[in-house]
Amino acid sequence: MNQLSFFDTLNEDSSSHSMAPLADRMRPEKLEDYMGQSHLLGNGMILRRMLEKDAIPSMIFWGPPGVGKTTLARIIASRTKSNFINFSAVTSGIKEIKDIMKQAEENRAFGIRTLCFVDEIHRFNKAQQDAFLPYVEKGSITLVGATTENPSFEINAALLSRCKVFVLKELTLEDLTAMLFRALTDNRGFGTSTVHMADELIETIAAFSNGDARTALNTLEMAVLNGRISPDGSITVTKDTLEQCLGKKTLLYDKKGEEHYNLISALHKSMRNSDPDAAVYWLARMLEAGEDPLFIARRLIRFASEDIGLADNQALSLAVSAYQACHFNGMPECNINLAQTVIYLSLAPRSNAVYAAYETAKKDALAQLAEPVPLNIRNAPTKLMEELHYGEGYTYAHDTEEKIAPMSCLPESLKDRRYYLPTEEGGEGMMKERLARSRAFRLGEREQ
Numbered sequence: 001m002n003q004l005s006f007f008d009t010l011n012e013d014s015s016s017h018s019m020a021p022l023a024d025r026m027r028p029e030k031l032e033d034y035m036g037q038s039h040l041l042g043n044g045m046i047l048r049r050m051l052e053k054d055a056i057p058s059m060i061f062w063g064p065p066g067v068g069k070t071t072l073a074r075i076i077a078s079r080t081k082s083n084f085i086n087f088s089a090v091t092s093g094i095k096e097i098k099d100i101m102k103q104a105e106e107n108r109a110f111g112i113r114t115l116c117f118v119d120e121i122h123r124f125n126k127a128q129q130d131a132f133l134p135y136v137e138k139g140s141i142t143l144v145g146a147t148t149e150n151p152s153f154e155i156n157a158a159l160l161s162r163c164k165v166f167v168l169k170e171l172t173l174e175d176l177t178a179m180l181f182r183a184l185t186d187n188r189g190f191g192t193s194t195v196h197m198a199d200e201l202i203e204t205i206a207a208f209s210n211g212d213a214r215t216a217l218n219t220l221e222m223a224v225l226n227g228r229i230s231p232d233g234s235i236t237v238t239k240d241t242l243e244q245c246l247g248k249k250t251l252l253y254d255k256k257g258e259e260h261y262n263l264i265s266a267l268h269k270s271m272r273n274s275d276p277d278a279a280v281y282w283l284a285r286m287l288e289a290g291e292d293p294l295f296i297a298r299r300l301i302r303f304a305s306e307d308i309g310l311a312d313n314q315a316l317s318l319a320v321s322a323y324q325a326c327h328f329n330g331m332p333e334c335n336i337n338l339a340q341t342v343i344y345l346s347l348a349p350r351s352n353a354v355y356a357a358y359e360t361a362k363k364d365a366l367a368q369l370a371e372p373v374p375l376n377i378r379n380a381p382t383k384l385m386e387e388l389h390y391g392e393g394y395t396y397a398h399d400t401e402e403k404i405a406p407m408s409c410l411p412e413s414l415k416d417r418r419y420y421l422p423t424e425e426g427g428e429g430m431m432k433e434r435l436a437r438s439r440a441f442r443l444g445e446r447e448q
Contacts, residue, residue, distance in 0.1 A: 035179050035213065059163055059164045064168075080113060084115055087116060087117065097131045104135065116142070118132075122148075173203075176209055179217070180216055190224055195234070210292065223237045270282055308351065311348065351426070373411070378391055393407065402441055404442060
């Protein structure tokens with residue numbers, strides 16, 4: 001296969017195009033066909049307005065793989081009638097960059113614009129990134145960098161300050177499903193063939209792709225090419241064929257449907273019932289069906305406070321650490337991080353006292369929104385506030401021997417309310433003792 005030069009444009013001959021992978025053949029060429037990123041490209045959104053005004057700055061596209069960073073750059077080049085130059089951060093050196101920048105400046109003299117797209121720009125070292133600076137500043141080129149890493153840490157501050165950062169999001173299940181159906185009917189895809197494939201199998205591919213369009217199209221292509229060919233030339237893709245392509249069972253799962261909520265409920269209630277075996281099983285069901293590990297990690301963080309609370313202070317820290325591990329590692333490596341956390345939370349001491357405290361306080365807060373803050377705990381930064389008795393009667397707790405001030409901090413109408421009712425479980429037993437001493441001291445002093 002011939003190596004494309006830096007100056008190869010969007011136009012490719014039909015024969016090479018027909019041999020290209022499905023993901024390349026189905027690459028949108030017009031903004032109207034582009035999937036996802038409605039927060040940037042929807043009507044009235046910032047990037048859409050820039051395109052409509054033909055006022056495109058140098059930009060960094062930050063987002064996960066397969067969300068359309070390269071495709072969007074190509075569409076922008078086409079709409080702005082710019083030469084599209086595709087750099088590889090893996091193979092391009094400073095000499096190549098300078099040679100192309102020189103050519104871009106010459107083209108600019110003839111009114112020809114140049115859009116330089118740098119995939120994986122975070123892989124460029126400082127010297128390579130700095131080589132773009134003078135040309136970005138002079139407007140010789142429009143630089144569009146793509147990265148899966150946080151630009152704040154991976155791109156030189158000087159270059160970053162001259163670029164607008166746009167965050168691209170994972171494609172939704174609906175976006176991916178629509179794209180796959182289009183690939184089956186569009187002549188660039190399998191539109192010239194008759195492909196029999198159940199809707200649920202298309203939805204399964206979309207779910208397994210985790211927001212990655214390239215993965216979805218590559219999987220569809222593999223499934224169709226391995227489908228059963230009938231005498232009439234039609235192709236049938238079965239569940240068994242798809243499972244072989246995926247390398248796993250196509251578990252019944254819809255990330256937004258009833259089964260999604262059934263499984264997360266099963267995980268939560270298994271942990272609540274101190275059943276780590278069941279909890280790990282439901283965790284595996286979700287992960288192997290393509291669930292976003294960060295969604296599960298967020299639910300574990302909630303569980304740590306709702307069902308364990310102060311009975312084990314390490315639970316929340318561990319759950320937050322699991323979320324960070326999922327962010328750093330991704331699947332499949334983070335499955336063990338989640339399993340460790342699920343087992344720990346399943347066996348930790350139980351208390352829903354924190355959850356109950358907030359829910360009870362919320363009811364009172366909503367019912368008595370206009371309840372004034374007691375004067376003794378109001379701040380008094382001005383003379384007028386002092387004259388209005390703001391802060392009068394306040395005692396600084398650290399000035400007392402007991403480190404507790406003999407005063408009430410609740411509104412008068414709620415002075416006897418008790419929200420936090422600790423249990424004897426785990427570390428909460430100690431909290432219960434401390435709370436009893438605190439309440440006894442404050443009440444005793446007030447009643448004298």
